[in-house]
Amino acid sequence: MKKLDGAELWAVVKANAYGHGAIPVARAALEVGASALCVATLNEGLSLRNVMPGERIIVMGPLSPHDIAIAREAKLECVAHTDEMVELLAAQVDFHLKINTGLNRWGIESPPVTSNGRLVGVMSQFATDGDPDITSRQLAAFLDVSANSTGAVRHIANSCAAWLFPETQLDAVRSGCTLVGFPPTPDVDFGIRPTLRWTSYLAQVRRVSPGETIGYEGSYRVPKNTIMGLIPVGYADGFNVNLVGTHVLVGDARAQVVSVYMDAMCVILDRKLPTGTPVTLVGDGITFADHAKNAAIDSWEISAGLVDDARRTLRRIVD
Structure with a gap:
């Protein structure tokens, strides 16, 4: 105003x-x-x-x-x-x-x-x-x-x-x-803050050996001994398949997304973590702009796809 x-x-x-x-x-x-x-x-x-x-x-x-x-x-x-x-x-x-x-x-x-x-x-x-x-x-x-x-x-x-x-x-x-909280152009500092936080949790963890693949059609080939994490959020929830390669926050560490499915995504972890570990998809330094840059689209192209259905996701409004 x-x-x-x-x-x-x-x-x-x-x-x-x-x-x-x-x-x-x-x-x-x-x-x-x-x-x-x-x-x-x-x-x-x-x-x-x-x-x-x-x-x-x-x-x-x-x-x-x-x-x-x-x-x-x-x-x-x-x-x-x-x-x-x-x-x-x-x-x-x-x-x-x-x-x-x-x-x-x-x-x-x-x-x-x-x-x-x-x-x-x-x-x-x-x-x-x-x-x-x-x-x-x-x-x-x-x-x-x-x-x-x-x-x-x-x-x-x-x-x-x-x-x-x-x-x-x-x-x-x-x-x-x-x-x-979206700056309309990345070229100007509008001094505004994001207003949405998107979180999930680590649902499964497994070790994957070199040469094995992750995802349909072997979309990601593992180059070395790897710890993979599975997060129960996918493109049906609004996490676009084009976001493969972006990063989310698992616990306190950034983790690269290597595969996105309808109901889940796979990430590469830097260490073995317990299931239930909090995951931040947007927030704590992870922004829609980061994801958008990875996918070469606008931030609101991602956010507009977020599911607003209580049967899939829980939304909580925080003042």
Whole structure:
């Protein structure tokens, strides 16, 4: 909030708040002054509405004509990405018009000539994080196209733009990754801290001889006498198979991941440890950024895949 110069903070909690838990993150954001919650799908919006009956919730993704009636009943704001959707939304729900200014994903090229009905916002989205030239061109295009949208909230800035280019803040800022402790670009020190800790335990330990293999199709060949540990977390829980080669913390020592299965992963230990030894997948110096660098993806591509199912994982919210 200290970085916003009069603009409203709108918390983006789509994809279960980047895997961190939409409801607890939404509540935390509202407590520090967020005035709206942004999600990607109708079902995400309905889940929030069930526990937050009075909050402003904006569904940013596309809707079917059938969805509009459900959104209207739930008092959700919607986003029009096409001229046809403008006509459908304008008479039924409060809506935002998405303008394509260069990302070339969702959005129309310019506002329609017809009546905008219940238009409450005009929005766009930057195509880069941190490029001043592209950001400047997109902002200029957006300001030009939205100049006649009297009374509508104008919003284009995400976390990175709001931080690096204050002129993009306009009426509201849609902030997602920084709310959960992810720096939006690795090139800048944003001074923020991770908000999620992911732990498990050592479930089995065995010695493996030189020349033996670990994993399906012999994916890892053991070069010397090795102590292998098995951790009951796998890609069905969100630990992506592309994270082979990354490190986790077993007890107080880093251990390399050499194989990832649906329900488990194998790591190489530096010594024999008892089963039940705590394992830290994220936390205590092990970060999503570390894992992401190993897999050449973004941190939130990993966190968004974390399973939020009590039948597989236990989540505990810590203030």
